[in-house]
Amino acid sequence: MHRPDPHSYYDAAQPKARRLRLKLGVDFSAKRIEGEVVLEFGKAFGGPLDLDTKGLDIHTVQVPGHGPIAWELGEADAVLGQRLRIEVPQDSQEVAITYATGVDAMALQWLEPEQTEGKVAPYLFSQCQQIHARTMVPCQDTPVARIAYQAEVTVPEGLTAVMSAGPAGDESIGNGRHVYRFSMPQPIPSYLMALAVGRLESRELSPRARVWAEPETVASAAWEFAGVEDMILKAEALFGAYPWDRYDMLVLPPSFPYGGMENPRMTFLTPTLLAGDRSLVDVVAHELAHSWTGNLVTNASMEHFWLNEGFTVWAERRILRTLHGDDAAALGWAMGQKALEDSLARFKNEPHLTVLRMHLEGIDPDDAFSSIPYEKGARLVAALEQEAGEERFLRFIRDYMDAFRFTSITTEQFCAFAEAKLPGALEAVNAKAYLNQPGLPDTAPEFRSGQLDALTKLAESWTAGGRPSSEQIAGWKPAELQVYLQKLPRQLTQADCAWLDGHFHLMGRGNHEILVEWLTLAAAADYEPAFPRIREVLLRVGRMKYLRPLYGAMGGSPRTRALAREIFAAASPGYHGLSRRVVQSVLDAYPA
Numbered sequence: 001m002h003r004p005d006p007h008s009y010y011d012a013a014q015p016k017a018r019r020l021r022l023k024l025g026v027d028f029s030a031k032r033i034e035g036e037v038v039l040e041f042g043k044a045f046g047g048p049l050d051l052d053t054k055g056l057d058i059h060t061v062q063v064p065g066h067g068p069i070a071w072e073l074g075e076a077d078a079v080l081g082q083r084l085r086i087e088v089p090q091d092s093q094e095v096a097i098t099y100a101t102g103v104d105a106m107a108l109q110w111l112e113p114e115q116t117e118g119k120v121a122p123y124l125f126s127q128c129q130q131i132h133a134r135t136m137v138p139c140q141d142t143p144v145a146r147i148a149y150q151a152e153v154t155v156p157e158g159l160t161a162v163m164s165a166g167p168a169g170d171e172s173i174g175n176g177r178h179v180y181r182f183s184m185p186q187p188i189p190s191y192l193m194a195l196a197v198g199r200l201e202s203r204e205l206s207p208r209a210r211v212w213a214e215p216e217t218v219a220s221a222a223w224e225f226a227g228v229e230d231m232i233l234k235a236e237a238l239f240g241a242y243p244w245d246r247y248d249m250l251v252l253p254p255s256f257p258y259g260g261m262e263n264p265r266m267t268f269l270t271p272t273l274l275a276g277d278r279s280l281v282d283v284v285a286h287e288l289a290h291s292w293t294g295n296l297v298t299n300a301s302m303e304h305f306w307l308n309e310g311f312t313v314w315a316e317r318r319i320l321r322t323l324h325g326d327d328a329a330a331l332g333w334a335m336g337q338k339a340l341e342d343s344l345a346r347f348k349n350e351p352h353l354t355v356l357r358m359h360l361e362g363i364d365p366d367d368a369f370s371s372i373p374y375e376k377g378a379r380l381v382a383a384l385e386q387e388a389g390e391e392r393f394l395r396f397i398r399d400y401m402d403a404f405r406f407t408s409i410t411t412e413q414f415c416a417f418a419e420a421k422l423p424g425a426l427e428a429v430n431a432k433a434y435l436n437q438p439g440l441p442d443t444a445p446e447f448r449s450g451q452l453d454a455l456t457k458l459a460e461s462w463t464a465g466g467r468p469s470s471e472q473i474a475g476w477k478p479a480e481l482q483v484y485l486q487k488l489p490r491q492l493t494q495a496d497c498a499w500l501d502g503h504f505h506l507m508g509r510g511n512h513e514i515l516v517e518w519l520t521l522a523a524a525a526d527y528e529p530a531f532p533r534i535r536e537v538l539l540r541v542g543r544m545k546y547l548r549p550l551y552g553a554m555g556g557s558p559r560t561r562a563l564a565r566e567i568f569a570a571a572s573p574g575y576h577g578l579s580r581r582v583v584q585s586v587l588d589a590y591p592a
């Protein structure tokens with residue numbers, strides 16, 4: 001027996017499924033999916049087969065020509081779930097399992113109509129990364145076992161289903177039911193299986209890109225993301241032809257716990273990106289970049305997560321630089337630096353979670369999640385780029401994608417490849433320090449620009465009375481204001497808050513990066529005029545990136561602590577399970 005991924009029961013001595021055939025019946029009243037999955041192995045085999053499941057109700061296991069066969073669920077592990085062991089008869093090519101999802105399936109959030117924009121129909125979305133696919137489908141839930149899939153999804157008439165796959169037709173089947181078919185012909189890691197069902201409409205943005213959203217938001221979504229084809233073209237010029245046919249996007253309801261999720265052919269996005277001024281489209285650049293780094297070349301397990309996110313952040317900023325220039329990219333790196341410092345502070349007592357090459361046996365990958373693989377990882381990639389030179393490095397990146405396309409690899413495989421193609425570069429940048437040592441190496445690249453230096457200096461002069469001029473206040477782009485706010489002292493006075501809101505009209509901002517940065521400062525200052533807006537945001541938005549700092553900043557005074565507890569009690573039924581867990585841990589850390 002050999003289990004290559006500490007977060008999966010997958011046994012490398014057993015064959016991998018090559019393709020899944022799914023039938024999913026979406027039952028909104030029971031908040032359950034009745035599923036059937038056929039795992040195709042593409043060759044004959046027999047013997048024990050270990051799959052991942054969590055909270056699933058397994059009904060039957062069958063193999064063609066054999067009828068029902070024996071299976072057994074192992075002990076429940078809080079992180080991994082339960083191993084499903086099937087005794088597969090000799091010479092079998094496929095295994096069929098019927099099952100139903102459990103009430104607490106972490107991959108699924110079932111929304112009441114009130115939690116949607118239109119407020120008339122329920123909504124379902126999935127989020128399988130890191131290891132939640134097993135709460136939706138019994139499978140080898142590890143990125144080393146890549147699968148193609150096809151699916152038939154039955155939903156109530158009037159609702160639309162989308163998946164991380166190409167559409168393959170739909171039809172009404174009577175009894176108020178409608179079936180949607182999908183096909184994902186390329187092999188993907190299980191965490192990229194994705195499904196959403198709701199009242200959805202779409203708008204075409206280019207011959208290969210469209211955006212889906214509820215009818216109430218689809219027009220503003222189409223406006224916000226109108227530049228996506230331009231981004232795809234820039235990304236292709238850097239990394240080669242777009243490998244997934246279509247690039248469609250889905251704007252989810254506000255409880256979606258992430259900013260974006262790179263589900264292939266259907267990126268999922270938080271509606272907080274709809275700022276009204278296209279100022280947050282860097283998240284689309286990021287998810288698009290995953291089409292190469294992450295989806296085409298994938299981390300072999302969460303222990304190598306930096307291969308996904310570090311490369312993608314680097315790629316995102318490379319795209320940003322070609323689109324908007326050096327200053328814009330420098331601001332992006334500065335925002336990343338802030339996120340990195342916050343994460344290093346959060347994990348100051350858990351240094352093992354601050355290395356890139358992680359060791360996660362017994363650790364829930366959702367607990368290990370932070371900006372470190374993103375930003376420390378991107379800095380290692382940028383250091384290698386600086387060492388090799390831009391052009392040579394870009395050639396290296398293209399070779400890397402060619403060599404490992406549609407495979408899932410480890411840090412060690414990456415390093416061996418880098419050593420072969422860029423001899424000496426890893427050592428020259430001291431890659432070992434990034435990979436195996438906590439914190440950020442002193443030699444990490446720094447990204448500066450005249451504009452960024454001026455913003456930093458101005459923010460640092462706050463306590464001494466330095467204030468932006470009226471030209472600056474009127475002329476700053478959203479990213480400049482965001483970086484400025486991030487660089488202000490964390491503890492402001494009531495008068496400081498009043499000045500900032502008075503001059504920058506922060507309370508009414510549609511850009512949630514700015515809004516939440518501001519509300520976090522205001523919460524830390526116990527600034528009462530901001531309380532209603534804080535309540536509004538926390539009741540509506542479930543994006544963890546915002547919940548953590550905002551609830552965190554409310555821990556400073558008895559009054560804001562009480563407010564946080566009261567808001568959480570009201571908001572938590574509407575939060576995604578992941579978000580609820582994060583906020584609970586923040587509140588648990590408040591002083592008594």
Ligand code: BES
Pocket residue numbers: 129130258259260261262282283286287290309369374545
């Ligand atoms: N793949 C991640 C989201 C994710 C990570 C989901 C880990 C589950 C577990 C996605 O690509 C991402 O990084 N999103 C960021 C966007 C940002 C870095 C531009 C987010 O959600 O904020």
Ligand code: ZN
Pocket residue numbers: 286290308309312
């Ligand atoms: Zn990402």
